Amino acid sequence: MKVLVLNGPNLNLLGQREPEVYGKTTLADIESMLQTRAKSLSAKLEFRQSNHEGELVGWIQSAPDQFNVVILNAGAYTHTSVALRDAIAATSVPTIEVHLSNIYAREEFRHKSLCAPVCKGQISGFGAFSYVLALEAACNLKVT
Amino acid sequence: MKVLVLNGPNLNLLGQREPEVYGKTTLADIESMLQTRAKSLSAKLEFRQSNHEGELVGWIQSAPDQFNVVILNAGAYTHTSVALRDAIAATSVPTIEVHLSNIYAREEFRHKSLCAPVCKGQISGFGAFSYVLALEAACNLKVT
Amino acid sequence: MKVLVLNGPNLNLLGQREPEVYGKTTLADIESMLQTRAKSLSAKLEFRQSNHEGELVGWIQSAPDQFNVVILNAGAYTHTSVALRDAIAATSVPTIEVHLSNIYAREEFRHKSLCAPVCKGQISGFGAFSYVLALEAACNLKVT
Amino acid sequence: MKVLVLNGPNLNLLGQREPEVYGKTTLADIESMLQTRAKSLSAKLEFRQSNHEGELVGWIQSAPDQFNVVILNAGAYTHTSVALRDAIAATSVPTIEVHLSNIYAREEFRHKSLCAPVCKGQISGFGAFSYVLALEAACNLKVT
Amino acid sequence: MKVLVLNGPNLNLLGQREPEVYGKTTLADIESMLQTRAKSLSAKLEFRQSNHEGELVGWIQSAPDQFNVVILNAGAYTHTSVALRDAIAATSVPTIEVHLSNIYAREEFRHKSLCAPVCKGQISGFGAFSYVLALEAACNLKVT
Amino acid sequence: MKVLVLNGPNLNLLGQREPEVYGKTTLADIESMLQTRAKSLSAKLEFRQSNHEGELVGWIQSAPDQFNVVILNAGAYTHTSVALRDAIAATSVPTIEVHLSNIYAREEFRHKSLCAPVCKGQISGFGAFSYVLALEAACNLKVT
């Protein structure tokens, strides 16, 4: 099981700025937590971030060459990018959508995910643990 | 960690009718799978189903007397019940929303969950494994 | 041909209150008219009413055990119950939707039936005779 | 009881083209089935089809001179013709709307009937038998 | 003057849970306050609560046998129940809608009351005193 | 000044059917009243009616060959015909829209005229006198 974890725009800021507000967990912390769990699940995991819609599209396009599952936190592009949706729909590996916050408890425009209808499933609201649950779900896909 | 798992209308039909279409996993199978996992997580779990909106409201109301978390698959009431939403908002225990199918890949009217904004988080699309992920999330809440 | 006729909320009031306004035909009169017609069609017919959405859901769920067709006047739940819709969609017996009044000649919110898309067909506007037509339609299904 | 049965645009194609898809029942078959039933109900029935909105309007306008009831399958004009609606509303004979298919199980724009609010009632989804039920309803109006 | 006071879903929680947030007034306190006021107005008052939509429908249906007015706080069902609306419209006793909070200062979906158009009037925003005002209004109806 | 007066679908019924409801003024009466007024204004007037959208389109197309102004009561096609709108926009003679009733005091779908934006002006609500006002307006256009 080889898993690609993709993070969209502004997620690189996590934990670095205003830690008293958003907490101190950085994206690096999340990656490290995931790598540990991946090992215990005998999975291999690659972790990337980009602010560019086109770069995320490219990563999803080339995922089938190296990975069995994509875990995607597309950040703001979740709500605006038909290009990401098309890339997910065109790829042969299943994609799992994750969100740190409960997007349904935020502004109206964050309730609609353009990616969700073409993903395997969606997990939102459990903070960094959302990623861990997605990894569990990814590895469970393997055995089905 | 004591967890109450609630299932809404029509979920009692799961796996019993037209198994060639919906699969053979019954609600009892899901309960059994969850009880096993609960044991390994040292959690205690109670599992209920009702077709009555009012009965589900009552169960959520009385959850704080016995449970630390509620896992809720409200089925069709997810999309129509303000009463369930109010019960969740009024209760002091966190509620985790689960769905067997990816509700965002289904009819338009299933994309809107009235409960989601007042839940801790939402997990949808992983079949019976959605419940397992919710249980993991529930137990992770404990140690936070 | 065994037919289950289900009546939703407030239909129990039919003909009992303000007969000068709504006419004198009671739900019992309708049942009696239907039993007579059923006999002449060699059909067997059971007739029930409930104000509880959950109870109606349950009756539809268990219909396949005893009946070949369901005739449903869901009353107000026609317009608000996704749970009833899901029960109809999940059951293996065809359901025929009936209405006493022409729902399209009433308030805007009564024009939309959540159940109609998963029913076999819909008959509305012929008063008590709507039920008789539905029974004819039910028995005609048999010979198709 | 003299009944005028009107059929709107494209219904002349019924059963003639692509029978493996739409079935083999032609409009002529429906007329013949209805004439038989009409005889057994001592009713007289005339059966017409037109692709022209204006011609259908004219037929409804002149219905009171010869008929007691109109049965109307306006086809596509059901959803777009205010002119038909006005003709129905202006005529002194009751009109019964029929549809072969369940229009509520089809595309969104077919869910709205402009004619329904001014018709006596509506029957949809029972194939050719929808017309038979409408004829029954028409003859039942007589004795009311 | 015999008055039936009905309370909908979750109102049984009033004052019992998180009193530091919602205040300490319980539903029992409200009943007691109302009984006192009723006495001074020479009215007789019965006070009930249910989480079941169907049960509330039934209570409204049978109100005319024993009561002159209904005071209704339908809670969440205010915004979702056509069944309650139909029961109110069908009953011969006037119904007065009350709300503890100002529903127009809350979420958008609470601004629309399905019951209001068929009630005598509506009082919202005065806390427990909303019920007292409704009782005054009810008794004033008597002398009109 | 040569004026073409066009009347759309169902206006031929005017005054002939249910005179106790719609009044006894027929379309012929309106024509006669207009011819009298036309004479006193030294105008020449032709008066036509059709239930066919295509025929009305054709009459407007050929108006410039013989007429200086068109007065149009498009009836139901007012609200549904882009074809009429295009014909009016393409013709070089000004068109004046008239309605017997005040269309803004009727059903919502009659409030929107597709023709109005490309007409010279609109007169509605004065019964048969709406046509007389339109004729006055037409003759006043001449002297401008």
Next chain:
Amino acid sequence: MKVLVLNGPNLNLLGQREPEVYGKTTLADIESMLQTRAKSLSAKLEFRQSNHEGELVGWIQSAPDQFNVVILNAGAYTHTSVALRDAIAATSVPTIEVHLSNIYAREEFRHKSLCAPVCKGQISGFGAFSYVLALEAACNLKVT
């Protein structure tokens, strides 16, 4: 026949400012043209303008004391004033709505008149002559 002609906000600017754009006809010119026509129709006419919604409301309220008809060009208040609508609905004299321009050929927000549904009729698009037509219509009301 005594007629009150009311003009709303900004109509006092007519013809005074930017005559090369809006023409040179002033509100005084319109009054003078109307007074002449009123004489020939043996009518008495009073002509007023105000930029104040409340003043226009007051004038309509007191119209029945002195006038038989109101002709109203409410200008911008046509589209925003429920107060004017209520005043018109409450008054016992009929009101005729006029507009200089064809409001249906202008911005979307000018297509909706809040006053129209409670007026006798509406005339729009004939420039100053719209007022003359309204006066004709007013005097014709007299003889009906």
Next chain:
Amino acid sequence: MKVLVLNGPNLNLLGQREPEVYGKTTLADIESMLQTRAKSLSAKLEFRQSNHEGELVGWIQSAPDQFNVVILNAGAYTHTSVALRDAIAATSVPTIEVHLSNIYAREEFRHKSLCAPVCKGQISGFGAFSYVLALEAACNLKVT
């Protein structure tokens, strides 16, 4: 307790015009009824009416200098005036919204009150008695 009662546009017509339709109760009658009740409640009450939005805004602005509560029947301005809403929100005295009729049983555009979200509460549908209930509510605020 000093109470300012404000009445908006057209309320001055109450009972004066068409008493056979709207009843004979005048605004003066309402004031007198309120003054009586105020005395029994040891309150002081001032009663005003205006058709001018700006004047009502001004009265609310200066209320804190002399009054403890405002009772406001803003009439048509209820549905169109953001200025009134802002004045209420800016003032330090609580405002209670009243309506004679049940605004939710009237036209769609009367269901939305711009003022309600910034008022203490709302009372509608009890005729002149709505004012009395508002006065009771106002005096009850005092003792809270």
Next chain:
Amino acid sequence: MKVLVLNGPNLNLLGQREPEVYGKTTLADIESMLQTRAKSLSAKLEFRQSNHEGELVGWIQSAPDQFNVVILNAGAYTHTSVALRDAIAATSVPTIEVHLSNIYAREEFRHKSLCAPVCKGQISGFGAFSYVLALEAACNLKVT
């Protein structure tokens, strides 16, 4: 390859009226240009125009008897005719939609084509050359 080219309402006016505005190309010119191109493509082409929705429906219905492809410029009916859409969907020959102007650069109501979803493809904005492109596309369908 036998191609039927159908033109809807008002296209007969092309180039005949106001040539200084719309250009001098007539429908006859377009036909002649298409016949020349058809010859060079060894195709046979028939060219018709009608202002009648019903006639266009009929032509599409009978197309399979004589033609392999339909090229359709439905003019205004593009945006209003469900009947044309149904005829296209029911016919076994592919239909190609063309427009002279770029319909997406015109009024909002011309952006929605009811026919497009059931056509093979759509070409709009290239003037008379749109037809030539459609003919090329039609002949290319042949060799696929």
Next chain:
Amino acid sequence: MKVLVLNGPNLNLLGQREPEVYGKTTLADIESMLQTRAKSLSAKLEFRQSNHEGELVGWIQSAPDQFNVVILNAGAYTHTSVALRDAIAATSVPTIEVHLSNIYAREEFRHKSLCAPVCKGQISGFGAFSYVLALEAACNLKVT
């Protein structure tokens, strides 16, 4: 450069009431700050406030007689007054719209300005300094 600064409803309250909430800057302070800046820019400035829509309309109408630019904070009328919009559009002097707060960070109904499309430009969100920026912009218009 002569500048007219207009302030709409409730702006007279600025800084006078609840200074701990809204700050202590009064409208007089703003005027004084602006007069100082005007002097340094060799501009002449007049400063007015009104709660009356009609009065603001009148001031804009008569602006060209004395002023080169209007700076307008229409307050609540920004969102509801077509009359103000028409006055601005009709006047020959440019108008600059200002707001103290960022209206796009407030309630949905404050995001839409009816005046903005006919103003030169809009400045919002800089508190009292918004006026200073508008004055700078006004004086810069002069030298263009």
Next chain:
Amino acid sequence: MKVLVLNGPNLNLLGQREPEVYGKTTLADIESMLQTRAKSLSAKLEFRQSNHEGELVGWIQSAPDQFNVVILNAGAYTHTSVALRDAIAATSVPTIEVHLSNIYAREEFRHKSLCAPVCKGQISGFGAFSYVLALEAACNLKVT
């Protein structure tokens, strides 16, 4: 005639992945087919693809330096990119929009093209041949 052909996100996947589903035609095949046709039309053609919105914007901006026409298949950006629309509108060379599939037969959100209103025309639904038609249209623009 020098033509720039631009392809947006995910079009690089064409024919490479899941050929059994999407066909075997690659973007390289389309380029080759176009180059052949370009030669026969004496045109020069450059062919590019990018997943980056900003890169596509840049290519359109610099098109006037080297090309006479742009053919654009913007893929998913068709529906979301105002930046592309602005680039097209700002450039002096005409742009022709193409789509492989009939976008009007797909999901609702693909029916709206933000680019179409500023393009010369649009061709959709003919597979790879859509590009050929666009090239023909481009070369025909030359001789106009």
Next chain:
Amino acid sequence: MKVLVLNGPNLNLLGQREPEVYGKTTLADIESMLQTRAKSLSAKLEFRQSNHEGELVGWIQSAPDQFNVVILNAGAYTHTSVALRDAIAATSVPTIEVHLSNIYAREEFRHKSLCAPVCKGQISGFGAFSYVLALEAACNLKVT
């Protein structure tokens, strides 16, 4: 005071292309005008442009390291980019939104700014001078 001025897609074209239409002011001219003004205000200013959403996001993210204020003309991304909005909201330096044109006088889709709610304020419609006003506002923030 160190100010970062960011310009979005297509602003690099300013003044270079079609100067007879858009004027001759280039982005370089604007920068030069701003640098001059910055000096007189003792501010330091950096000026950048990009067509890439992701690059703009990155620049805003890193602004706090070097700047006190961001002035942002996001061009087309103003209306489509949630990613920019999130970057602005996450950054600790205030952002001021500017537009050359009055975006409220342009197409409907340009009236909605996704960035505005999280910016300090917005200035639009004053051409290049909008930037100067923003710089003044930025420097005024300093002294607050």
